[in-house]
Amino acid sequence: MNGNVRRLGSGSLVIATHNAGKLKEISALLAPYGMKCLSAGSLGLAEPEETGRTFVANALIKARAAAEASGIVSLADDSGLSVAALEGRPGVYTADWAERQWFEGEAGRDWYMAMGKVEGLLAEHGADVDRSAAFHCVLALAWPDGEHAIYEGIAPGSLTWPPRGNFGFGYDPVFVPEGRTETFAEIAPDEKHLISHRADAFAKLVAEQFGD
Template sequence: MTRRLGSGSLVIATHNSGKLKEISALLEPHGIKCISAGSLGLPEPAETGKSFVENALIKARAAAEASGLAALADDSGLSVDALDGRPGVYTADWAERQWFEGDPGRDWYMAMGKVEGMLQQLGPETDRSAAFHCVLAIAWPDGEYAIYEGKCPGSLTWPPRGEMGFGYDPVFVPEGGEQTFAEIEPSEKHAISHRADAFAKLTAEQFGV
């Protein structure tokens, strides 16, 4: 049987306040108080894994060892069937860092264009199936861990459509839908997303709901 989280503090292995808020809202009803690795001054480990599972574990284990508390990390990305699963763990890296108004950010339009260019090179009949993946890893300071994997299948479209998403959302149409992730309301997206799938599995096993 997988080890379960008790009520108390859980370190979220992120320096992103938005991600902390989102995860806190999901876990608060279960008596979990979330603190970010950033607020504890923990360094961000190098994500050297070759899979989403490996990278999520790297982050969760680093936060658990440094804090002495249980830690939760996620790793997510887009895989495209015709590109042999790429960009995969390099999903964010394909959006090269640019400077916008003095702040470093990622050029997601460039990343979407890179994927589309590769698909077009393969020809007009190329399979455009793709999926978003999310892996959640919980690690305890004593080395024990648990893994939960979520997936949202769909297909890619071009040109990008919608203003409400981020990353590759404007070119991703979830299975059974007609609108991209960037065209539907965030609440609708969150209900069917890869992260929602992974969290449903986590809460079912950890909290029995």
């Protein structure tokens, strides 16, 4: 353990999200370490515009906004899918490719359309196209005084078509993680959480923040 690393200790932590499901998931991961997690939504904090061009930039935007507004250390994540043959797209625009009407909220996203868009672009490259892809997750911790820490996780794999499986969400039905034959949507959630990009990022955060 690097003695120069700023560590959380126990106490309150703002999770920079308005998504109750994400708050529950992150709270469960951090509960063993004495962290009391509050959501930005429950504190009435505004959602900042994600103007970054990288996962790191957008995670930092969200974490810093929550820390500055609340005066409490804050954690944000940004994640998405990058496809080798598409020069890393959709990347930070992963959710945007599942277009929605402004009044529909998260439930209005059309993920099947998004998966079809990726597959259509791959098809333009021919039958021998490189189908390798990876899910990325960046966790950003931000302190009210401006200090921050970044943890990056990755789940390498490849894309398949047509979509398979009923678990998961987003692009999970077309993503086959490295070393497996099932898509993320065919793997039970508890098992997926052990091998996902978010699990990789959280393992790094826990090791640095709470390890010996």
